[in-house]
Amino acid sequence: MDLVTSFLGVFFIIQFLYSRNVSFLREQEQKDKLQIAQLQQQYAYYRDKAKNEECIRSIYHDMKNHLLVLEGSHGTEAACKMVQQLRSQIAGYEDYIHTGNDFLDIIIRDKAEKAREKCIDFSASLDFSNIDFIEPLDISTFFGNGIDNAIEASEGLAEDERVILVKARKVQDFVSILIENNCTDDPHSGSRTTKTDTFLHGLGISNMKKAAEKYNGICTTVQKNGKFTMKILLPVPKR
Secondary structure (H helix, E strand, C coil): CCCHHHHHHHHHHHHHHHHHHHHHHHHHHHHHHHHHHHHHHHHHHHHHHHHHHHHHHHHHHHHHHHHHHHCCCCCCHHHHHHHHHHHHHHHHHHHCCEEEEECHHHHHHHHHHHHHHCEEEEEEEEEECCCCCCCHHHHHHHHHHHHHHHHHHHHHHHHHHHHEEEEEEEECCCCEEEEECCCCCCCCHHHHHCCCCCCHHHHHHHHHHHHHHHHHCCEEEEEECCEEEEEEEEEECCC
């Protein structure tokens, strides 16, 4: 009888562990599918914006030349005023941040515009020229997710405290990426989100860390003294 009882006890334990393992694997599979879908959607968004950007560049150069001709002609005062207004409207395009990577240019321009809309002081110093080993999807993961998180954190602050700094460049044999923003002093705020889709939002940092590991690099986050800093360090592959 004791042997049967022991056998049944072991059987139920094994069954319990098996069921829990199956449940964990299913949950992990769901996370992986959501991660892939999220990354693909994000990549497609910036890919489409890159196509649109090519058209905008062409139109911009043509428009700029046309405006120069009109401005130099002897038109009416109203026409001259219209030309000046048009030039001021397209002047923002000349402030375009050039990173040395066309795909990254699109991301930074998009995020900078979103930051300005939310009254966030957005500063970027990036040199991605001759950095060609990082796939566009991963560039989107690093900068798209990282800056989105910084923008979200900034929205909860007073307007004069909303500051985001983005830096990226090659340092010796490594690519260094830094995204820093002001945040609340709550040490636990970095693990929470005001978004309703907390599950998907939580995948953002996870995606960045996995992408860094893909290149044998690291992604670290530090929240201290009212600042949240994310650093990514990727070794440059040997040729």
